[in-house]
Amino acid sequence: MNLGKLLFSLSTALDFTYRGLANHHHQVAYVVLAIGRGLGMDGKDLRRLCCAALLHDVGAVTTGEKVALSKFEVGEPFEHCDRGRRFLADVPQFAFLGEVLATHHDRWDGPNPSGFRRDGIPLDARIIHLADRLVVAMGDGAGDILARRDGILGRLRALGGRVFDPVLVEVLGDVSVPESFWLDLEAGDLPALLQEQAGDLLNVRIAPEELPGVAGLFARVIDAKSIFTHRHSNLVTRVAVELAARCGLSGEELLEMRVAALLHDLGKLSVPEGILEKPGKLSPAEYNIIKRHTYYTYHILRPIDGFEKIREWAAYHHERLDGAGYPFGIGAAGLDLGCRVVAVADVFAALTEDRPYRPGMDRVRVAEIIRRQVQAGALDPDVTGVLLESIDDFTSLKEL
Numbered sequence: 518m519n520l521g522k523l524l525f526s527l528s529t530a531l532d533f534t535y536r537g538l539a540n541h542h543h544q545v546a547y548v549v550l551a552i553g554r555g556l557g558m559d560g561k562d563l564r565r566l567c568c569a570a571l572l573h574d575v576g577a578v579t580t581g582e583k584v585a586l587s588k589f590e591v592g593e594p595f596e597h598c599d600r601g602r603r604f605l606a607d608v609p610q611f612a613f614l615g616e617v618l619a620t621h622h623d624r625w626d627g628p629n630p631s632g633f634r635r636d637g638i639p640l641d642a643r644i645i646h647l648a649d650r651l652v653v654a655m656g657d658g659a660g661d662i663l664a665r666r667d668g669i670l671g672r673l674r675a676l677g678g679r680v681f682d683p684v685l686v687e688v689l690g691d692v693s694v695p696e697s698f699w700l701d702l703e704a705g706d707l708p709a710l711l712q713e714q715a716g717d718l719l720n721v722r723i724a725p726e727e728l729p730g731v732a733g734l735f736a737r738v739i740d741a742k743s744i745f746t747h748r749h750s751n752l753v754t755r756v757a758v759e760l761a762a763r764c765g766l767s768g769e770e771l772l773e774m775r776v777a778a779l780l781h782d783l784g785k786l787s788v789p790e791g792i793l794e795k796p797g798k799l800s801p802a803e804y805n806i807i808k809r810h811t812y813y814t815y816h817i818l819r820p821i822d823g824f825e826k827i828r829e830w831a832a833y834h835h836e837r838l839d840g841a842g843y844p845f846g847i848g849a850a851g852l853d854l855g856c857r858v859v860a861v862a863d864v865f866a867a868l869t870e871d872r873p874y875r876p877g878m879d880r881v882r883v884a885e886i887i888r889r890q891v892q893a894g895a896l897d898p899d900v901t902g903v904l905l906e907s908i909d910d911f912t913s914l915k916e917l
C-alpha cells in the first residue's frame with residue numbers, strides 16, 4: 518500500500534461539491550511542489566510539504582466554510598485551521614503536520630492566533646498560504662488564464678511583506694514563468710500530472726495496520742458535517758466489524774472491513790448540510806443529490822491499488838439483493854459477504870440514530886424494519902439473522 522496514492526485519492530474527497538469534483542487540494546499541491554523545488558527543497562522536506570498541501574483544508578467540513586475559503590479575502594480562517602490540527606492529532610502518521618495546518622493562513626506580519634510572525638511561521642505553512650491564495654485568485658475570475666496571470670501575480674505581490682512571505686512571492690514569480698505552469702493547473706488531468714511531478718516523492722509504503730488510522734481521519738471529516746451523522750461512520754464501523762467477525766471473516770479481511778466501513782460514506786462530503794439536516798421529506802432533486810454519494814465513494818477509492826475489495830464493500834452499501842439498489846443496480850450475484858455486511862450495518866446504525874425528521878428507534882422497531890427489508894429483497898437473510906439473534910450486543914455498541 519502506497520501512502521502517496523492513498524492521499525492523492527482521498528484528498529479529492531475534500532473538494533467535493535454535489536456538482537462533482539473540484540481540484541483545489543491537487544492544485545495547491547502542484548503549486549507548493551513548484552515553490553518548494555524553487556527553494557531547493559527535496560526528499561523528506563518536499564514530501565512533508567506535499568502531504569500537508571494535500572490535506573491543508575481537512576478542517577473545513579461544511580459547505581459554508583468551503584465557500585468562505587473560496588473568496589480571496591477570508592474573514593475568519595482560523596477555525597478550519599485549528600479543527601484540521603485537532604483532526605490530525607489523532608492520526609499518528611499525520612500528527613506532525615498539525616502545526617502547519619494550524620498556521621496555514623497566518624499573515625506574514627501578524628497578528629496571528631498562533632503568536633507567530635514572519636520567519637517564526639513554519640515555512641511549509643507560509644508556502645501553502647501563498648499557493649492556496651494563488652489558486653483561489655485563479656478561480657476568482659473567468660477567461661484566458663494566460664491573459665490573467667500577470668494580474669493574479671500582481672495581486673499577490675501587492676500583499677508580499679504584509680500577508681505573504683516576500684521571498685516566497687519572488688520564488689513564485691520565477692517558477693510560474695512557463696505557460697505550462699498555468700495550463701497544468703487548469704488541465705483536466707491535473708491529478709495525473711501531479712503524480713508525475715511528485716514522482717517517487719510520495720512513494721512511501723504504509724503497512725496495512727496503519728490504514729484504519731488514515732481512513733479514520735476522513736471518517737471524522739464526514740461525521741463532522743452534521744450533528745445527525747456525527748458518529749455514523751464510527752458506529753457503522755463497530756457494527757460492521759463485529760458482524761463480519763460473527764459471519765466468519767477474520768484476519769486481514771476484518772482490517773479491510775474496518776477501512777471500508779470508515780470510508781463508506783466518503784461521497785457524502787458532496788452533499789450540502791442543508792439536505793443532510795432537512796427536517797421534512799426530501800424533494801426528488803434533493804434525493805438525487807444524496808444518491809450520488811455511493812457513486813463518488815466508489816470513484817474516489819477506484820484508483821487505489823489494493824483497495825479492490827474495500828471499494829466494493831464501501832460503495833455497494835445501498836445496493837440490494839434484488840438489484841433495485843443504487844447506483845449500480847448490482848444484484849445478489851455481485852454482492853459478496855462483505856458487501857452484505859456493510860449494507861446491514863449501515864441500515865442498523867441509521868435506524869438507531871436520530872434523524873432530523875425522527876428520533877432514533879428502539880430495538881423492537883429496528884428489528885421489525887430490518888425483517889421487512891429482508892422480505893422485500895433488500896438485505897441478506899443470513900447476515901441480518903446473525904445481527905437480530907444478538908441485537909442487544911449490537912445495540913450496546915452505540916454506547917461505546
Ligand SMILES: [Fe+2]
Pocket residue numbers: 573574586594597621622649
Ligand atoms: Fe485553508
Ligand SMILES: [Fe+2]
Pocket residue numbers: 541545573574586649
Ligand atoms: Fe485551501
Ligand SMILES: [Fe+2]
Pocket residue numbers: 781782810811834835863
Ligand atoms: Fe450511505
